Amino acid sequence: MPIKSYLVHPHRGRKKELIKALSVIDQCQIVPAENKDLIVLVTDTETGKEEENLKEKLEAIESLKLLAMVSGFNTP
Template sequence: MPIFSYLAIPREGARETLCAQLSGLDHCQVIPADNQDVVVLVTDTPDEACEKRLQKRLKGLGSLQSLSLAFGYDEKKEQGGQ
């Protein structure tokens, strides 16, 4: 179960669009910052294959300027799995 948190920076004027797009994706929780033009994105996918599909969808969002990983955890890798 991979869990990641990101700081998502929208393109200029696209914060609401980005929040809507991210909220529409499975396995995503969106937390817009109150005082900055930044969005916190937390993803919790059931497996690595689902995580890879989600990453591909995130990269295709036109409203997203940049995505910076803030934290990542994969239970299988911590336990010595693949």
């Protein structure tokens, strides 16, 4: 099961929109920064196919400016 963590940067003024978009994705857990336009995102998927589907969903979010992975691992 791949577990990855990211720093997520929204487009200017679109943080709330990005939080809403990420919150509805089952494999995502978010922690918004209180004083910056930054969100910590942790994803957890069961299969490679599920991981690919998640990647496509994330790439389709228009309010997302930058997604920087900071950690990732896979457990059997």
